[in-house]
Amino acid sequence: MDKVHTSSAEAIGDILAGASIAVGGFGLVGVPVTLIRALRDHGVGDLEVISNNCGVDDWGLGELLSTGQITRMIASYVGENHEFARRYLGGELELEFAPQGTLAERMRCGGAGIPGFYTASGVGTVVADGGLPWRYDSRGNVIVESPAKETRKFDHFGRGLTYVLEEAIVPDFSLVRAAKGDRHGNLVFEKAERSFSPVVATCGRTTIAEVEELVEPGEIDPDEVDVPGIYVHRVIAQTAEVRNELPIEKLRTRPRTAA
Known part of the structure; x- marks a missing residue:
């Protein structure tokens, strides 16, 4: 111990x-x-x-x-x-x-x-849609972008809201x-x-x-x-x-x- x-x-x-x-x-x-x-x-x-x-x-x-x-x-x-x-x-x-x-x-x-959870943070932005620059080359060109993430609508608070799936670390x-x-x-x-x-x-x-x-x-x-x-x-x-x-x-x- x-x-x-x-x-x-x-x-x-x-x-x-x-x-x-x-x-x-x-x-x-x-x-x-x-x-x-x-x-x-x-x-x-x-x-x-x-x-x-x-x-x-x-x-x-x-x-x-x-x-x-x-x-x-x-x-x-x-x-x-x-x-x-x-x-x-x-x-x-x-x-x-x-x-x-x-x-x-x-x-x-x-x-x-x-394993993961749904959140409203990032919905409608590159965080959820993909395209966030992850890596540049030495000349400033984007060579690796973030992928699009799974989104889903939930009838939360009586409204059909979209959430993005984030995976655990x-x-x-x-x-x-x-x-x-x-x-x-x-x-x-x-x-x-x-x-x-x-x-x-x-x-x-x-x-x-x-x-x-x-x-x-x-x-x-x-x-x-x-x-x-x-x-x-x-x-x-x-x-x-x-x-x-x-x-x-x-x-x-x-x-x-x-x-």
Whole structure:
């Protein structure tokens, strides 16, 4: 039952080239940077990564972008990551955009054993009709487009509305960062960490968690557990140095006015 690994390299050591990996975090919050750096040093490539975003230049998933280890992303937006945009538009990276809520629900369904669901999000757009650019060549020509998805009308709310079928996501691995975890893998997330990390933690075939605070079994109130340990296979303790990395904080100053 003790799922704690002393080394992050050991925890991710069986991730091979070509693996699909869901990664928790929302913007720059709750990003499992220890595991990401271990994966970077592991050196495997041709990775498909599923995450709300891809970090920023040279931090978080941006560290795997800079080494060319990611060849395909499923994400909601590019954000402030200029390297992400450059690789996508330059034909070095395939990108499947997904509406943010749809992406979260695809992962939730993956963890719940539900193969797919119908949603109104994207109906009447390229998300449902197909034609969304997934990959460009080096000259900016679209060479891979999203396919059309199945749609169906439901008499929902007494109206005949059209919905699009979205398939669940079940990656080979999931990497998450939690505020607290015990040796059995029970996890507690805080604030914005709860937006994507719980569904990421449940959808992977193998889930690896780094925790800011590692406690003994029984020290977490059962009512506080966001993801039970049955979903989590490996745990590592995060260092204080990593906990204090706060790239979301940006220093802004102005000249002091005279008294």
